[in-house]
Amino acid sequence: MKKLRMAIMGAGGIASCMARTIAEMENVERYAIGSRSLEKAEAFASEYGFARAYGSYEELVRDENVDLVYIATPHSEHFENAKLCIAHGRPVLCEKAFTANAAQACELLEMAEKAGVFITEAIWVRYLPMLETIRKELADGIIGEPTMLTANLGYVISQVPRLRRPELAGGALLDVGVYPLNFALMIFGGEVAKVSSVCTYTDTGVDEQNSATLIYEDGKVAVLNSSMLSLSDRKGIIYGTKGFMIVENINNFESLTVYDQDRREIKHIDCPPQISGYEYEVEACIRALEEGRLECPQMPHAETIRVMKMMDAMRAEWGIRYPFE
Known part of the structure; x- marks a missing residue:
């Protein structure tokens, strides 16, 4: 079986943890890193041994060799970042919280289903x-x-x-x-x-x-x-x-x-x-992709939406709305 060519979107702390993890996985290739800064992407690629570095997320998703994109950006960016991946047919492992709210999650999952693109939430405890x-x-x-x-x-x-x-x-x-x-x-x-x-x-x-x-x-x-x-x-x-x-x-x-x-x-x-514990969610993605699934059974889309709706309700109780909502 060929190695999964994994890309990471975002070059912050959690991306570094994932990079160190997949470096020790025999069935995963550290293929590409995407950042909004080419300089930052190149530094990340050099430090963690990625084959390619891209100075924009658009360049990253246009690379047809990418088998899975791990989204490691702030919560507010997950929705647009994942939409970009889906639009280009790139399977997605999106860091928690999946999106900023349930409306975004529902739209994203509907888009992925229509496009036939795999996506799952990287709430790692679900996969342990x-x-x-x-x-x-x-x-x-x-x-x-x-x-x-x-x-x-x-x-x-x-x-x-x-x-x-x-x-x-x-x-x-x-x-x-x-x-x-x-x-x-x-x-x-x-x-x-x-x-x-x-x-x-x-x-x-x-x-x-x-x-x-x-x-x-x-x-x-x-x-x-x-x-x-x-x-x-x-x-x-x-x-x-x-x-x-x-x-x-x-x-x-x-x-x-x-x-x-x-x-x-x-x-x-x-x-x-x-x-690190992150390897289990990556392995779950590999199995799901091999089986032609659009979601991981460990964290079904319905459960992602359930969590987002509960957090929406809690924020409503507290009177907290994000500026973009």
């Missing part, structure tokens, strides 16, 4: 092998019937310029809060009856900390917190009728530990060795 391990342990009844979960994710990142800028769809929710939300949906599913949420604001008008409570139709409850002001424990805790499970790092599952009714540890599982 540990997710299936967590689900299996819960299905086996190790903590009885799960009834509640909590998930927290916070980093001291409020000084990052793009996160403070409304015009770049900044704020904690799309950057950090998307992980607790996905954790709840991955574990408890999408049958949510009610969402109540609150946030605090930066001086630029985006959310800096937020908290949401999800009430499920079957009575389950999920309490989710995210912050760009403070460092959190990153834990996801699932509470059941016979015990509870602690998942370390909901941003890249490191381990799960199960406790019984007496709060005694009865099981511990560490995650398998990995490059």
